[in-house]
Amino acid sequence: MQCQEISIRAGNRELIKHLQWDIEPQQCWGILGPNACGKTSLLHSLAGLRELEEGEILIQQQSINSCSRRQLAQLIGLLFQHSSYDFPTRVEDLVMAGRFAQQKLLAGVTAEDRRLVQGAMQNYAIAQLAERAANTLSGGEMQRVAMAILHTQSPRIALLDEPENHLDPGIMFKLLQLLTRYFSIENRACIMVLHDPSVAVRLCSHLLLLFGDGRYIKGRTMETATPENLSELYAHPMHAVSIDDGLLFYPG
Numbered sequence: 012m013q014c015q016e017i018s019i020r021a022g023n024r025e026l027i028k029h030l031q032w033d034i035e036p037q038q039c040w041g042i043l044g045p046n047a048c049g050k051t052s053l054l055h056s057l058a059g060l061r062e063l064e065e066g067e068i069l070i071q072q073q074s075i076n077s078c079s080r081r082q083l084a085q086l087i088g089l090l091f092q093h094s095s096y097d098f099p100t101r102v103e104d105l106v107m108a109g110r111f112a113q114q115k116l117l118a119g120v121t122a123e124d125r126r127l128v129q130g131a132m133q134n135y136a137i138a139q140l141a142e143r144a145a146n147t148l149s150g151g152e153m154q155r156v157a158m159a160i161l162h163t164q165s166p167r168i169a170l171l172d173e174p175e176n177h178l179d180p181g182i183m184f185k186l187l188q189l190l191t192r193y194f195s196i197e198n199r200a201c202i203m204v205l206h207d208p209s210v211a212v213r214l215c216s217h218l219l220l221l222f223g224d225g226r227y228i229k230g231r232t233m234e235t236a237t238p239e240n241l242s243e244l245y246a247h248p249m250h251a252v253s254i255d256d257g258l259l260f261y262p263g
Contacts, residue, residue, distance in 0.1 A: 236260075
């Protein structure tokens with residue numbers, strides 16, 4: 012995926028100005044920034060859900076504006092900040108619906124589809140919810156279902172908007188690690204909006220820092236996630252301590 016000089020505005024505020032950004036296969040990008048800096052707007056633009064003020068987004072050398080909805084679903088998957096279902100659809104049927112974009116027209120459900128769905132339900136700890144109605148789930152259960160749907164959809168690029176929402180600390184990192192690893196292999200990539208730089212450092216190969224005034228910094232995680240950059244980003248002193256598998260950031 013390529014972002015060619017894209018700009019995003021909210022009213023008369025220029026949130027992102029002339030962003031030139033290439034997302035390569037096997038990369039996992041974390042997007043960090045203060046509230047209302049354009050993180051979700053950028054993610055929705057990448058998914059083709061929001062028009063850009065300037066620039067163009069390409070995927071596989073093709074403008075996303077020229078892709079059909081089915082093509083976009085094959086190439087791009089989006090995990091929203093909040094997922095909810097008002098209808099009593101069985102959880103297993105919801106997860107199976109994630110396979111629709113990858114199925115051949117009129118082919119129906121295959122043995123491979125069933126295998127992928129069962130595996131995803133096991134991996135995201137929702138196998139016991141298979142017969143439950145989606146409108147009876149808790150926020151954390153629904154978030155795990157949404158992750159399983161994205162996994163079975165198997166797009167080229169996964170867009171995750173605050174994927175840690177509603178998840179207990181004990182399972183949050185395990186599930187995010189599972190999802191990001193799946194989308195950081197072969198010809199896939201992952202982009203996710205996060206609030207915690209410590210989580211971003213542990214999961215992401217690259218970071219995009221959005222300041223909300225048009226400015227941005229991007230690069231490899233360990234070169235970008237510095238106390239100096241994060242202090243400027245959040246307009247507050249940020250400090251770091253080394254831990255076994257990365258850095259732990261905390262406000263001063």
